[in-house]
Amino acid sequence: MRLTVIGTGYVGLVSGVCFSELGNDVVCVDKVSAKIDMLNKGRIPIFEPGLEELVQKNKNEGRLRFTTDLTGAVHDSDIIFIAVGTPSLPSGEANLSFIEQAAEEIGRSMNGFKVVVTKSTVPVGTNEKIRNIIQQHTTCLFEVASVPEFLREGTAVQDTLYPDRIIIGTSNDTARKWLTKLHTPLTDNIIVTDIRSAEMIKYASNAFLATKISFINEIANICEKVGADVTQVAFGMGSDKRIGPSFLNAGIGYGGSCFPKDTQALIQIAGQMDYDFKLLKSVVEVNRDQRFNMLRKLEAILGDLRSKTIAIWGLAFKPETDDVRDAPAFEIISALLRKGAVVRAYDPIAADNFKNHFQGAVEYCVSAQKAAWHADALCILTEWKEFCDTSPSVIQSWLKQPNLIDGRNIYSEEDLAGTELNYYSIGRPNMN
Numbered sequence: 001m002r003l004t005v006i007g008t009g010y011v012g013l014v015s016g017v018c019f020s021e022l023g024n025d026v027v028c029v030d031k032v033s034a035k036i037d038m039l040n041k042g043r044i045p046i047f048e049p050g051l052e053e054l055v056q057k058n059k060n061e062g063r064l065r066f067t068t069d070l071t072g073a074v075h076d077s078d079i080i081f082i083a084v085g086t087p088s089l090p091s092g093e094a095n096l097s098f099i100e101q102a103a104e105e106i107g108r109s110m111n112g113f114k115v116v117v118t119k120s121t122v123p124v125g126t127n128e129k130i131r132n133i134i135q136q137h138t139t140c141l142f143e144v145a146s147v148p149e150f151l152r153e154g155t156a157v158q159d160t161l162y163p164d165r166i167i168i169g170t171s172n173d174t175a176r177k178w179l180t181k182l183h184t185p186l187t188d189n190i191i192v193t194d195i196r197s198a199e200m201i202k203y204a205s206n207a208f209l210a211t212k213i214s215f216i217n218e219i220a221n222i223c224e225k226v227g228a229d230v231t232q233v234a235f236g237m238g239s240d241k242r243i244g245p246s247f248l249n250a251g252i253g254y255g256g257s258c259f260p261k262d263t264q265a266l267i268q269i270a271g272q273m274d275y276d277f278k279l280l281k282s283v284v285e286v287n288r289d290q291r292f293n294m295l296r297k298l299e300a301i302l303g304d305l306r307s308k309t310i311a312i313w314g315l316a317f318k319p320e321t322d323d324v325r326d327a328p329a330f331e332i333i334s335a336l337l338r339k340g341a342v343v344r345a346y347d348p349i350a351a352d353n354f355k356n357h358f359q360g361a362v363e364y365c366v367s368a369q370k371a372a373w374h375a376d377a378l379c380i381l382t383e384w385k386e387f388c389d390t391s392p393s394v395i396q397s398w399l400k401q402p403n404l405i406d407g408r409n410i411y412s413e414e415d416l417a418g419t420e421l422n423y424y425s426i427g428r429p430n431m432n
């Protein structure tokens, strides 16, 4: 099939590349010419395991192109995917300006029947808006569909090639047939719904996962008070098939480009219909507060943080990505700087992105050791494998004061045996 994907970010690039891997002819479009130039020179603007190889292969085999020419791409395609960003407005509502602009450009570029598919996460009713905008700019026939995206950064290629399910929201037979044919090589589990339900499935899924995280974080906080171990509690809970083990890792809360904005957007969507989504509001509040547990722990150990050197390991919101959007590191480091601490930070991949978005006086280090060297405490914010593979006794030998705050519960009691670290984790009894 001949496809255009508009928006060559984490979702659009990975989706476009994976569709080309299935044998389709794909044109990826972005309005940022620097991104397209990079891709045309064989360089990948984001870090995503396995992506570079697939880009090279499919480009070389002539199935994958990159361009800023949206009109030309639309002319040559039967299915147009919209995968542009839908960031939060200050109110928490989704900003639909990129979607509206893309829809207008599609409308102006139409030269025959097309199916226009929204992959971006959009509030219920947006696909109808997209239909109206396109209609205002063309007399060609077309259909719209919602195929929300569920990939996770860090495992995006695998998630796209082996999805748990594909949701196709459409009421049109041609759109259903084309999109079913396109996705059938990926999974047998294709669920066809009406458009509004498809739009809602995406928000409901992310809100539910965020709820699981805030729930286990609250259980962790109670575990700390009653002397239970949240990792054992989560294992016991997660062994119940009705609950399941995933998203039950206690820590410093969720971040990233999806959960924070999608929970806020769903609260707004509900509010606009005069529905007060009390549960989700609490999920957001618990998450915000959880980030500061680490600071409370630091202050309990070190007292005044002024002039204390605090090492930070991990700036990305999770491992295996360079994405720092809404990463807990922003708020934690800002609070440390406000309290007068000296902050030294290291991340294997995401430091440059973080630097571009953060104004504060952080010393960025080229290695985990350089960041931890002679620090008064080390805080682990992201569970990169490199950190999990560093033994606590080595960490102790690098620190000035043996204080380790593990915001991701990466070390076990065995790992700590023989060290004299003051080790604090989330929801577990003191282990050392």
Ligand code: NAD
Residues within 6 Å of the ligand: 006, 007, 008, 009, 010, 011, 012, 029, 030, 031, 032, 035, 070, 083, 084, 085, 086, 098, 101, 102, 105, 119, 120, 121, 122, 149, 150, 151, 152, 153, 257, 258
């Ligand atoms: P992103 O910011 O990484 O990429 C969006 C791209 O769209 C940018 O490169 C931007 O330049 C481009 N763009 C914007 N307007 C354009 C236009 N008119 N023409 C051409 N290009 C245009 O965003 P993302 O992380 O890929 O997210 C895209 C959407 O997918 C969002 O709605 C997001 O919520 C959703 N989503 C993201 C993830 C994720 O893990 N990142 C997962 C599932 C769903």
